[in-house]
Amino acid sequence: MEALTTRAKEVSRKPMSFAESLYIPNILKGMFITFGHMFKKQPTIRYPEQKREFSPVFRGLHVLNRDEQGRERCTACGLCAVACPAEAITMEAAERLEGEENLYREEKYAARYEINMLRCIFCGLCEEACPKDAIYLSETFAPANYSRKGFIYSKEDLVIPNPLTDPEGYAKAKGAPRAINN
Amino acid sequence: MSDIPLFKVTIDNISIEVPAGTTVLNAARMIGGEVAPPAMCYYSKLEGSGGKCRTCLVEVSKGSEKDPRPMPKLVASCRTTVMDGMEVKNITSAKVVDARASIVEFLLLNHPLDCPICDQAGECHLQDLSYEHGKEGTRYEFQRRTFKKHDLGKYIQLHMTRCILCYRCVFTADQLTKKRAHGILDRGDHSEIATFIEKNLDSDFIGNVIDVCPVGALTDKTFRFKNRVWFLKPMDAHRDCPTCSGKVTLWNRGDEVFRVTARKDQWGEVEDWICNDCRFEKKKTSDWVIEGPRLIDRHSVIAQGHYAGTVGMHKPTETFSAVHHGRQPKLLMDIHSVSEVNQADIDLSIIAGPAHSNNFNSNKD
Numbered sequence: 166m167e168a169l170t171t172r173a174k175e176v177s178r179k180p181m182s183f184a185e186s187l188y189i190p191n192i193l194k195g196m197f198i199t200f201g202h203m204f205k206k207q208p209t210i211r212y213p214e215q216k217r218e219f220s221p222v223f224r225g226l227h228v229l230n231r232d233e234q235g236r237e238r239c240t241a242c243g244l245c246a247v248a249c250p251a252e253a254i255t256m257e258a259a260e261r262l263e264g265e266e267n268l269y270r271e272e273k274y275a276a277r278y279e280i281n282m283l284r285c286i287f288c289g290l291c292e293e294a295c296p297k298d299a300i301y302l303s304e305t306f307a308p309a310n311y312s313r314k315g316f317i318y319s320k321e322d323l324v325i326p327n328p329l330t331d332p333e334g335y336a337k338a339k340g341a342p343r344a345i346n347n
Numbered sequence: 348m349s350d351i352p353l354f355k356v357t358i359d360n361i362s363i364e365v366p367a368g369t370t371v372l373n374a375a376r377m378i379g380g381e382v383a384p385p386a387m388c389y390y391s392k393l394e395g396s397g398g399k400c401r402t403c404l405v406e407v408s409k410g411s412e413k414d415p416r417p418m419p420k421l422v423a424s425c426r427t428t429v430m431d432g433m434e435v436k437n438i439t440s441a442k443v444v445d446a447r448a449s450i451v452e453f454l455l456l457n458h459p460l461d462c463p464i465c466d467q468a469g470e471c472h473l474q475d476l477s478y479e480h481g482k483e484g485t486r487y488e489f490q491r492r493t494f495k496k497h498d499l500g501k502y503i504q505l506h507m508t509r510c511i512l513c514y515r516c517v518f519t520a521d522q523l524t525k526k527r528a529h530g531i532l533d534r535g536d537h538s539e540i541a542t543f544i545e546k547n548l549d550s551d552f553i554g555n556v557i558d559v560c561p562v563g564a565l566t567d568k569t570f571r572f573k574n575r576v577w578f579l580k581p582m583d584a585h586r587d588c589p590t591c592s593g594k595v596t597l598w599n600r601g602d603e604v605f606r607v608t609a610r611k612d613q614w615g616e617v618e619d620w621i622c623n624d625c626r627f628e629k630k631k632t633s634d635w636v637i638e639g640p641r642l643i644d645r646h647s648v649i650a651q652g653h654y655a656g657t658v659g660m661h662k663p664t665e666t667f668s669a670v671h672h673g674r675q676p677k678l679l680m681d682i683h684s685v686s687e688v689n690q691a692d693i694d695l696s697i698i699a700g701p702a703h704s705n706n707f708n709s710n711k712d
């Protein structure tokens with residue numbers, strides 16, 4: 166039969182010699198290799214104390230953005246939901262009442278907005294579709310959870326902290342400003 | 348019909364014989380496809396409509412057999428009748444294509460960029476027109492015109508800023524209801540559709556102005572903001588209506604009727620006028636006899652996620668328990684127990700107007 170690869174080695178079925186059957190030299194050889202790795206550069210990092218730098222195009226957990234005056238930008242236009250290949254986004258719209266102008270930017274807003282993170286594939290198409298700059302994929306992972314219920318993100322989980330009342334939370338959710346090389 | 352002579356007309360190198368008195372636009376529609384110029388104001392079911400928007404401009408390169416001179420300017424095809432031997436250029440004429448792009452720019456001068464909020468989005472003729480014939484950018488740098496808000500009753504929502512002054516609604520009100528109560532006030536840039544005798548708006552057929560409006564200026568208040576049209580399921584349905592034909596299209600989400608409209612043909616014109624009762628009051632599936640899914644042009648965003656034929660009319664048979672000797676599938680999570688969207692106790696379809704924060708908050712625990 167023709168060999169599938171040139172690197173194939175035939176298994177030797179010879180009975181072991183006395184020196185081999187002692188094992189100790191081979192064990193020492195193995196331990197020496199392990200010991201030698203202590204002086205090499207570590208490829209791993211100590212997560213979560215240490216974190217890797219995100220790539221500028223990292224697509225993590227979604228945030229629903231607010232404008233400079235702290236009003237929600239999303240107007241429930243449904244374009245993110247129609248663009249979503251995983252059908253992860255659902256919403257229900259409502260009309261802004263008088264007196265709610267400081268909460269919502271437009272006449273119509275999303276009263277309910279939900280992303281099912283079990284379905285989401287973090288492709289970022291929702292971000293691309295949004296005409297209102299309302300949805301962004303941030304630099305955060307979706308945290309692990311013991312139950313499936315924890316992956317249904319409602320508006321409370323998604324809307325970014327108000328930049329006027331909670332500027333720190335807002336800056337944190339927005340992520341560090343990054344240099345985009347282009 | 349035999350005493351009406353047939354005229355031969357050639358549009359974009361396709362010849363057709365039509366009875367004298369036919370407009371160029373209708374002759375082109377008989378050929379169909381891309382040859383038919385877009386029309387924003389002409390409506391075949393409304394007498395006297397057309398001639399307002401100029402989107403249907405075509406070039407007449409040969410006037411007729413007897414007088415073969417070309418017409419000096421582009422003409423509105425909805426208002427020009429054919430002549431024997433006439434030769435017309437629509438999409439084959441660079442002049443027409445260019446002029447149409449300019450017309451779109453004019454129509455959009457004062458039109459707000461409202462599509463994300465507008466209920467007409469997805470079935471708006473102006474959206475289609477600008478997508479197909481318009482240019483990307485705008486050169487307009489001034490304040491767009493604004494209007495004082497008018498309340499057109501509890502059924503109809505008017506957004507005057509979106510109006511393109513096509514006059515279709517005025518003709519509809521005039522010809523269908525016999526007692527027109529709204530018209531166009533003022534002139535030029537200040538013209539607006541307004542009620543001057545507001546109480547007359549509750550005529551039985553006034554709801555049809557919603558369907559004829561090519562843009563989102565007149566929309567259905569009972570459907571306002573409830574969903575986007577492309578998430579709904581259009582179905583042909585009918586009922587025994589004493590006032591109108593009762594033939595409608597239902598726009599459902601699940602079993603909830605979100606909206607009722609007239610059926611529209613391939614030119615976006617209604618097939619039968621329907622009455623207010625059918626349109627605004629019959630918001631239960633049990634009010635209707637459902638015929639089947641409405642065929643939607645596959646280029647429309649509404650067609651996304653929809654299937655033609657009988658798909659979706661029957662519940663598929665569950666095979667899981669059959670092949671597992673009667674064992675039911677184990678549900679790891681029922682989405683409705685977690686999700687806040689589409690809750691059973693909030694029936695959006697039967698709320699009279701658009702939902703407000705109190706509709707949602709009152710049910711919060």
Ligand code: SF4
Nearest residue numbers: 249285286288289291
């Ligand atoms: S990232 Fe992609 S899959 Fe996830 S919600 Fe957005 S569009 Fe859908």
Ligand code: SF4
Nearest residue numbers: 239240242243245295
């Ligand atoms: S997030 Fe953007 S695309 Fe999605 S509904 Fe809101 S405004 Fe529309």
Ligand code: SF4
Nearest residue numbers: 510511513514516560
């Ligand atoms: S409201 Fe609509 S139908 Fe009436 S003139 Fe304006 S655009 Fe035309």
Ligand code: FES
Nearest residue numbers: 398400401403425
């Ligand atoms: S359709 Fe002919 S001018 Fe409007």
